[in-house]
Amino acid sequence: MGSFGDVLASALQLLAGADARLLGIVALSLAVSGAACAAAALIGIPAGGLLATVRFRGRRGVLLLLHTLLALPSVVVGLSVYLLLSRAGPLGAWGILFTPGAMVIAQTLLVLPLVAALTRQLVADAMHGNAEQLRSMGASPLQLAALLLLHERAALATVLLTAFGRAVSEVGAVMIVGGNIDGVTRVMTTTIALETSKGDLPLALGLGLVLLGVVACINLVIALLRGGARRRLAFGPAA
Amino acid sequence: MSAPLIELHDCAVHFGATPALAPLSLRLQRGECVVLVGANGSGKTTLLRLLHGQLASRLTQGRRRAAPGPMRGEVAQAMVYQRPFLLRVSVWRNLMLALWLAGVPRAQRDARSREALQRAGLLAQRGQDAHALSVGQQQRLALARAWAVRPQLLLLDEPTANLDPAATREVEVLLRDFAADGVTVVLSTHNLGQARRLAQRVLCLDAGQVVADLLVQRFFDGPLPAAAARFVQGELP
Numbered sequence: 471m472g473s474f475g476d477v478l479a480s481a482l483q484l485l486a487g488a489d490a491r492l493l494g495i496v497a498l499s500l501a502v503s504g505a506a507c508a509a510a511a512l513i514g515i516p517a518g519g520l521l522a523t524v525r526f527r528g529r530r531g532v533l534l535l536l537h538t539l540l541a542l543p544s545v546v547v548g549l550s551v552y553l554l555l556s557r558a559g560p561l562g563a564w565g566i567l568f569t570p571g572a573m574v575i576a577q578t579l580l581v582l583p584l585v586a587a588l589t590r591q592l593v594a595d596a597m598h599g600n601a602e603q604l605r606s607m608g609a610s611p612l613q614l615a616a617l618l619l620l621h622e623r624a625a626l627a628t629v630l631l632t633a634f635g636r637a638v639s640e641v642g643a644v645m646i647v648g649g650n651i652d653g654v655t656r657v658m659t660t661t662i663a664l665e666t667s668k669g670d671l672p673l674a675l676g677l678g679l680v681l682l683g684v685v686a687c688i689n690l691v692i693a694l695l696r697g698g699a700r701r702r703l704a705f706g707p708a709a
Numbered sequence: 710m711s712a713p714l715i716e717l718h719d720c721a722v723h724f725g726a727t728p729a730l731a732p733l734s735l736r737l738q739r740g741e742c743v744v745l746v747g748a749n750g751s752g753k754t755t756l757l758r759l760l761h762g763q764l765a766s767r768l769t770q771g772r773r774r775a776a777p778g779p780m781r782g783e784v785a786q787a788m789v790y791q792r793p794f795l796l797r798v799s800v801w802r803n804l805m806l807a808l809w810l811a812g813v814p815r816a817q818r819d820a821r822s823r824e825a826l827q828r829a830g831l832l833a834q835r836g837q838d839a840h841a842l843s844v845g846q847q848q849r850l851a852l853a854r855a856w857a858v859r860p861q862l863l864l865l866d867e868p869t870a871n872l873d874p875a876a877t878r879e880v881e882v883l884l885r886d887f888a889a890d891g892v893t894v895v896l897s898t899h900n901l902g903q904a905r906r907l908a909q910r911v912l913c914l915d916a917g918q919v920v921a922d923l924l925v926q927r928f929f930d931g932p933l934p935a936a937a938a939r940f941v942q943g944e945l946p
Contacts, residue, residue: 599792599794600794603788603793603794604794604810605763606761606763606787607787607807607810607811607858608784608810608811608812609810617796617806620796620797620798621796621797621798622797623797
């Protein structure tokens with residue numbers, strides 16, 4: 471095993487050479503996590519919005535469950551999805567275990583509570599002092615949630631980027647349901663774990679750098695969105 | 710006398726155990742311009758919300774009766790708040806979304822948005838972010854948004870409280886314009902000059918009670934009940 475400097479130099483060489491294997495792994499990671507976030511957004515945003523604007527019996531229980539699910543370990547999600555999709559499981563007939571499809575399902579379940587809970591909080595905060603005005607204009611609970619999310623769209627983008635960051639950096643769930651099959655279900659995090667155990671540190675470190683780069687890009691986008699919102703406030707309503 | 714647009718009969722409102730409005734009866738005729746005056750906490754906003762129909766669950770007694778509903782594309786009432794909530798989208802979209810919420814047919818929305826912005830003097834700003842407007846322009850946009858849905862009753866909660874005299878005058882011109890169209894207007898204010906300029910009838914509230922309900926001339930020229938006189942003379946305890 472070489473020194474950290476040697477390993478880092480080899481890793482940068484791999485990145486600079488745009489190694490096809492490495493690029494394939496990165497592309498699959500982004501595709502799986504992107505699809506999972508899109509699916510979670512499709513379900514979680516309306517659900518979170520309605521949880522903020524609709525009062526119903528059992529709502530407190532639903533919120534308690536949702537907040538509990540925020541702490542769901544990714545391996546537990548992976549195991550649950552594995553049991554559902556395994557040949558003997560209720561969804562075994564789908565035959566998608568150890569495919570990217572299974573990984574998308576697992577990551578969707580992992581980030582769905584996050585998207586729903588943060589969206590609910592976002593809408594609930596935006597309702598203060600504003601909900602009555604929109605209701606007085608005839609807004610239904612669904613319209614109220616939709617309009618407040620439109621109003622707070624920069625913050626909503628932050629929610630989605632946070633969910634993407636969570637999905638792309640998790641390892642437990644995709645390892646269990648994807649199986650880490652080379653060229654099929656191998657993503658950045660599972661490759662880092664595997665190559666580290668095999669001693670191929672340059673590839674592991676190279677992927678680690680890419681993962682950090684992805685997270686850095688996400689943070690940059692969040693900062694730009696927030697900066698834009700602040701600028702609008704600063705130069706917005708003049709007296 | 711014609712049938713009233715809204716009639717409150719012996720209505721009392723409580724927020725929890727706290728009484729907000731003592732039992733009151735009130736008839737609003739079509740085309741009237743009524744101004745509510747009174748100290749902070751006297752019940753002006755509560756009365757406006759009651760007239761809007763928002764406090765049905767808070768009524769501890771009495772009933773609110775409204776004239777038969779408006780035609781399609783119109784609404785019974787619209788309310789403009791002291792700090793209007795404008796969506797962080799363009800001026801134009803704020804209008805279009807309000808018309809969508811009011812159920813105005815899609816084919817009419819464009820023309821009605823244009824007409825409302827024209828009247829409010831904001832047509833040139835239609836592409837701007839609503840939050841980039843000045844406070845006075847934002848209030849005019851809120852008025853245009855309320856007027857665009859063609860309400861029978863326009864309720865305004867201290868719409869000029871945060872405005873300088875020039876912006877206040879612009880809003881008053883717009884309000885007179887709307888009232889001239891036959892819209893019934895109920896407005897709350899602390900500005901007695903504004904009440905004198907706009908009102909046909911003045912209601913003075915004190916501690917949740919209507920202590921005077923007079924035509925504007927009588928309110929300012931005639932003898933007043935003690936509580937209303939104290940308010941007018943600025944001698945509130």
